[in-house]
Amino acid sequence: MSVSFAAIDLGTQSLRISVVNSHGEALWRWSHAVQSRINGPIYEQSPEEWATLLGEALGELGRTGLAPDALAVAAPLAGYIAVDSAGRALTPALMYPDHRTARHIEPVEQAVRTCSGSNPYGLRTTIADPLPHWLRLRDQPALCARTHRLLDATGWLNEYLTGISTINTYTALRLYNSEVRQQLQVPEALFGRTTAIGAVIGALRPALCDRFQLPAVPVISATFDSKCAYIGGGIHETGAGLDISGTVTSFGVVSASVLIDEKRRVYSVPFGRDKFLARGSNASSGGILEWARKELLADSFEAMDALVASTQPTTRSPIFLPYMAGERTPLWNPFATGAILGLSLDQSNRNHLARAIYEGIAFSLCHITETLSECGAKIGSIRLAGGLARSNTLAQIKSDVLGRELIRYSETELTTIGLCIIAGHALKVWRPDEDANAFFLKPDRIFTPDPQNHHIYEQNFRRYTQAITALLPTFKGTDETAA
Incomplete structure (x- = not known):
């Protein structure tokens, strides 16, 4: 029953x-x-x-x-x-x-x-x-x-x-x-x-x-919602990673021990029995796409996908810093602001800008995973979830940027699943040794990185981090912040 x-x-x-x-x-x-x-x-x-x-x-x-x-x-x-x-x-x-x-x-x-x-x-x-x-x-x-x-x-x-x-x-x-x-x-x-x-x-x-x-x-x-999504994400084994992208992007990986970053860019918290979740998150992803759809690019997200799909990665493309709401991992600066750099007359039409925005969101994810790896996290398989996971175009770009396979679930709203699993365990619906996630999660698609695109994105990610370094001195608060 x-x-x-x-x-x-x-x-x-x-x-x-x-x-x-x-x-x-x-x-x-x-x-x-x-x-x-x-x-x-x-x-x-x-x-x-x-x-x-x-x-x-x-x-x-x-x-x-x-x-x-x-x-x-x-x-x-x-x-x-x-x-x-x-x-x-x-x-x-x-x-x-x-x-x-x-x-x-x-x-x-x-x-x-x-x-x-x-x-x-x-x-x-x-x-x-x-x-x-x-x-x-x-x-x-x-x-x-x-x-x-x-x-x-x-x-x-x-x-x-x-x-x-x-x-x-x-x-x-x-x-x-x-x-x-x-x-x-x-x-x-x-x-x-x-x-x-x-x-x-x-x-x-x-x-x-x-x-x-x-x-x-x-x-x-x-x-809170992102932690519920991790509980719903079916990641149990050490090294299992999960990208949850909705209004923000949060990435976590299961660790066998507490991961301590001396610079405190990432952190870890208890996660299940004798495991920890090492994680980081940005300040905005879906919010940026909603802004881009409404103010700049297209009438629908499907139309934005089409704009991006009409272009190809190139080392001359614009670089977008997706800091429209500040940035969390790894900058932890609420005063960071968005920027588009590297504009040129021949590589900066609406289609190129759409791709730059998608790539900027993917670079933000890569910045988190690179920081976690630098701090000793061992990232193995990566699952993909959240509302933005519905976009095949964005998912493929993420796979190409990370150079990793991404496994997408058919049910992308993991917060709801996490809530159900928490409630179900409270009611003792499942046996302690039973994997409740298996009742809710089914693989939908695997995104495989294109080696040529990954090589381009390795160069563009360096441009991305160089742009951050150049602009860091400008990411400061104003008198309005104290209001």
């Missing part, structure tokens, strides 16, 4: 809800665009809009007559919201590209440096981390006095569903230890109760059950 799970996946561009059974069959899907306010250093979303959309989705789910056995939620990194004692949002959600916590990174880094043993995984403090958001809140005394909890997007959605404030154990790694928190004067339980992945947070609130005609099912603690 199969059971079913409702997977709630909030992204930067949409809210998606799927009901999937334990055999991997999708029973129902719903999605709706989510609005963002982007202005200089500001990147916000509205928790009130989240609640409205979630209400619409749960209402439709109730009308289907489906009764999932559990719910699980994933959202992007950050999305921090100050909440009062009645559970009301006092602020918009500050999404992960929001730069206004940048000046609060160094005080956290200093506290971590002075507290011995507080950072066993070599984490780097970023603008998306909880403690810089606390320091920014502390600088606003009137707002701080009214704040009862400071919840990330995943925690806020879970509180909406259950009435219980939580922070998942993966995000809580970036709270370091009690000594760091004491130095930074973090109030006890500000971020909610630390809850293990797969633990039951609580039951769906009675008010929501009555309103939407849904059973009081357990809400299972998951984590």
